[in-house]
Amino acid sequence: MTDVTPTxxxxxxxxxxxxxxxxxxxAYRKAKNGxxxxxxxxxxxxxxxxxxxVERTGNELISLTEEGGVIRALIKVTAR
Amino acid sequence: MRRSLSDQGxxxxxxxxxxxxxxxxxxxxxxxxxxxxxxxxxxxxxAAGYDIPVRxxxxxxxxxxxxxxxxxxxxxxxxxxxxxxxxxxxxxxxVDSWYEMLKTAKELGxxxxxxxxxxxxxxxxSKEQVDPIVxxxxxAATFLAEVSESQVVFV
Numbered sequence: 001m002t003d004v005t006p007t008x009x010x011x012x013x014x015x016x017x018x019x020x021x022x023x024x025x026x027a028y029r030k031a032k033n034g035x036x037x038x039x040x041x042x043x044x045x046x047x048x049x050x051x052x053x054v055e056r057t058g059n060e061l062i063s064l065t066e067e068g069g070v071i072r073a074l075i076k077v078t079a080r
Numbered sequence: 081m082r083r084s085l086s087d088q089g090x091x092x093x094x095x096x097x098x099x100x101x102x103x104x105x106x107x108x109x110x111x112x113x114x115x116x117x118x119x120x121x122x123x124x125x126x127a128a129g130y131d132i133p134v135r136x137x138x139x140x141x142x143x144x145x146x147x148x149x150x151x152x153x154x155x156x157x158x159x160x161x162x163x164x165x166x167x168x169x170x171x172x173x174x175v176d177s178w179y180e181m182l183k184t185a186k187e188l189g190x191x192x193x194x195x196x197x198x199x200x201x202x203x204x205x206s207k208e209q210v211d212p213i214v215x216x217x218x219x220a221a222t223f224l225a226e227v228s229e230s231q232v233v234f235v
Contacts, residue, residue, distance in 0.1 A: 016175050018126045022184060025129040056101060056130065 004062055004074060006038035007031075013070060017045045021053060028059075028077065035077040036062065046071050104133045104230030106223070112141030114153040114163055114178075116235040118170075121181025123233070128189030135230065136182075137223040138214070139196035146195055147209045182213060192226070194218045 008027050012020035020041040027037055039050065047064065050073045054061040058079040065072050105127040109120045120136060127134045138146045145151065155163030176184065185191045192215045200210070200217060207217060216222075 016173050018122055022125060022129055022188065025188065
């Protein structure tokens with residue numbers, strides 16, 4: 001599952017809450033169903049925020065990982 | 081791979097609910113304290129991102145911060161040390177100002193900022209002094225009608 005290639009990439013590293021989620025939402029609004037959005041973030045709140053956002057908006061969280069302080073979320077756009 | 085704090089159970093795991101979000105979000109911004117202004121910015125930006133209509137009623141001591149010419153940010157005396165730490169930390173993290181957050185919120189969604197006509201007049205301001213981020217100068221009845229089906233917080 002994690003070898004899915006993103007079609008949209010967002011680098012929100014170094015940006016604090018609520019910036020990373022806002023960047024994701026801006027990209028999401030331009031995206032279409034089937035797009036895969038990758039977000040890189042360092043804000044510790046992003047991990048729970050992105051989970052909540054995906055649940056609430058009905059999109060699909062393919063993976064959510066953290067390595068070396070960088071959180072990486074892969075989201076499949078399904079609710080446009 | 082480093083285990084994050086949230087993996088160790090320190091952070092909140094969101095409730096996985098697919099229920100409807102609130103119909104609208106009202107913020108009564110009345111204190112004019114730095115922490116209140118920042119919180120209003122964070123919540124408005126986040127709600128707008130969720131496509132929740134946001135209505136902000138600016139009143140009392142928050143009023144001067146919604147004029148073109150704004151006073152310095154301030155915190156209550158007993159929290160001065162924390163306020164200094166937090167503002168310095170936010171500056172080094174490059175966090176947007178409360179004003180930038182409100183601007184972003186307005187770009188993202190249906191966000192309206194209403195200024196209380198009574199406190200504006202009581203503090204001696206005229207409509208010409210009002211910051212363009214404000215949508216209208218209104219009375220409490222307008223705000224209450226706007227948020228009749230919304231959840232409202234006071235900050």
